[in-house]
Amino acid sequence: AFHWSSRKPMRVLITGAAGQIGYAIVAMAANGDMLGQDQPVILHLLDIEPAKQALQGVKMELMDAAYPLLVDVVATTDLQEACAGVEVAVMVGGFPRKAGMERKDVMAKNVSIYAQQARALEAHASRDVKILVIANPANTNALMLKEHAPSIPAENITALTRLDHNRALAQIAARAGTHVSNVRNVIIWGNHSSTQFPDVAHGTVDGRPIREVLRGEEDAAWLDGEFVETVQQRGAAVIKARGLSSAMSAASSACDHIHDWFNGTAPGKWVSMGVYGDGSYGQPAGLIYSYPVTCQHGKWKIVQGLEIDSHCAAKLKASADELLEERELALACISEAAAAAQ
Ligand code: NAD
Ligand code: LMR
Numbered sequence: 631a632f633h634w635s636s637r638k639p640m641r642v643l644i645t646g647a648a649g650q651i652g653y654a655i656v657a658m659a660a661n662g663d664m665l666g667q668d669q670p671v672i673l674h675l676l677d678i679e680p681a682k683q684a685l686q687g688v689k690m691e692l693m694d695a696a697y698p699l700l701v702d703v704v705a706t707t708d709l710q711e712a713c714a715g716v717e718v719a720v721m722v723g724g725f726p727r728k729a730g731m732e733r734k735d736v737m738a739k740n741v742s743i744y745a746q747q748a749r750a751l752e753a754h755a756s757r758d759v760k761i762l763v764i765a766n767p768a769n770t771n772a773l774m775l776k777e778h779a780p781s782i783p784a785e786n787i788t789a790l791t792r793l794d795h796n797r798a799l800a801q802i803a804a805r806a807g808t809h810v811s812n813v814r815n816v817i818i819w820g821n822h823s824s825t826q827f828p829d830v831a832h833g834t835v836d837g838r839p840i841r842e843v844l845r846g847e848e849d850a851a852w853l854d855g856e857f858v859e860t861v862q863q864r865g866a867a868v869i870k871a872r873g874l875s876s877a878m879s880a881a882s883s884a885c886d887h888i889h890d891w892f893n894g895t896a897p898g899k900w901v902s903m904g905v906y907g908d909g910s911y912g913q914p915a916g917l918i919y920s921y922p923v924t925c926q927h928g929k930w931k932i933v934q935g936l937e938i939d940s941h942c943a944a945k946l947k948a949s950a951d952e953l954l955e956e957r958e959l960a961l962a963c964i965s966e967a968a969a970a971a972q
Contacts, residue, residue, distance in 0.1 A: 639670040639701040643716040643755070645747065646723030647675035647705070648684040650874060651764060654881035655720065656688060660697040664885040665718070666893060667699075675705040676712035676723065709747065713754035720884060721747065721775070724765030726875045727865075733766040733823050734956055741960040742967040744771040748778035758783075760928070762887055764790045764880060768822045769904050769918040770956040774964065776906060776918070785929065788891070789904030791826065791920035793876065793883035794818040797864045798828045801857055806835045806843050813840075817922040818861075818902035819911075819942075820949025821956070826920065827945035828861040832936055895924045900933050911938060913950045917957065 642659055646652050652675070658664060659671060673692065677685045689705040706712050713719070724740040727733055744763070751759060759782065763772035772789040776782070795818050796810075803810040816833040820826045830853055835843040844853055860867075868876040890901055900922040909915040910932045922933040938946070 648677040648681035650877035752779040784906040795902035
């Protein structure tokens with residue numbers, strides 16, 4: 631197909647594409663927000679049988695929107711067809727949390743999906759496919775995907791905590807009375823759950839340390855208390871307000887995650903990503919854990935050498951402990967599901 635850009639189109643898989651986040655993210659991906667304004671895309675949309683008709687509706691709307699960067703749309707309920715040749719996979723498919731549930735309550739429903747889809751990605755996706763898991767429990771789904779796709783490099787499998795990161799930036803900006811783009815280098819440590827630790831110790835507002843800009847007694851108490859809780863509980867607050875979990879902000883943050891991964895982070899800037907841990911900052915290796923990272927040439931690197939005080943260290947460990955517990959639960963769910971299927 632003719633296109634003004636000389637670049638080869640990239641195939642991007644979006645699972646759960648007929649759902650809420652799907653509806654927002656397909657538009658952003660087709661508009662260049664995910665891979666850049668000069669990168670044509672072919673969108674592979676996957677959903678399950680009951681959503682087949684709705685999925686065709688999404689395809690119709692993508693055609694109707696006449697996006698210049700959108701070369702083709704494959705809308706399917708066939709997992710193999712969906713995974714064929716994809717270079718980016720955004721894993722949204724699954725069941726969302728409802729009011730009153732913790733994210734790990736959706737575990738049994740979602741982890742088995744990730745084990746199955748891992749095998750399909752391994753067999754049919756591009757050898758260097760880069761994967762972002764959004765569906766909850768995001769870190770543990772990503773880990774199960776990794777465990778069931780041994781030939782996909784572990785560094786290619788990530789989970790979304792950029793939404794939490796952006797939420798933290800927005801809260802600091804509002805408190806400091808500045809625009810969100812002037813706030814940098816907050817960190818989300820750990821799990822995309824209420825044990826995550828939003829850390830401002832190394833962040834800046836207009837180039838000055840956050841704790842210097844927000845330094846009054848009230849501001850300090852806010853940073854140590856309400857700010858942390860607000861970020862940890864923001865997903866639940868959105869569910870309460872909308873009656874549905876966050877979708878547009880999740881989609882937008884997912885585009886930020888992939889955009890920075892492929893195109894790099896600006897010098898001196900870092901972002902939070904759930905990545906396969908190597909033991910950095912004393913956290914157990916082999917978990918998908920959110921760390922501060924920089925990206926260059928399509929690879930992320932954990933920011934090293936940050937000073938961690940004992941309060942922060944305890945928070946990091948608590949989130950790692952939760953992830954270890956989730957891992958056990960997830961493995962048990964997967965073997966139960968496998969036994970039931972026999
Ligand atoms: P949704 O219910 O609107 O959409 C999910 C879609 O996934 C549905 O269309 C469903 O049919 C589809 N689906 C279910 N099983 C599937 C499978 N095996 N293969 C392919 N598709 C499948 O939910 P949503 O609001 O779009 O949320 C999706 C997920 O993202 C939920 O797990 C939610 O909790 C999570 N979430 C994560 C973050 C984050 O920051 N990590 C933010 C928001 C939402
Ligand atoms: C979010 O953070 O908004 C999502 O993970 C949805 C949820 O269950 O909180």
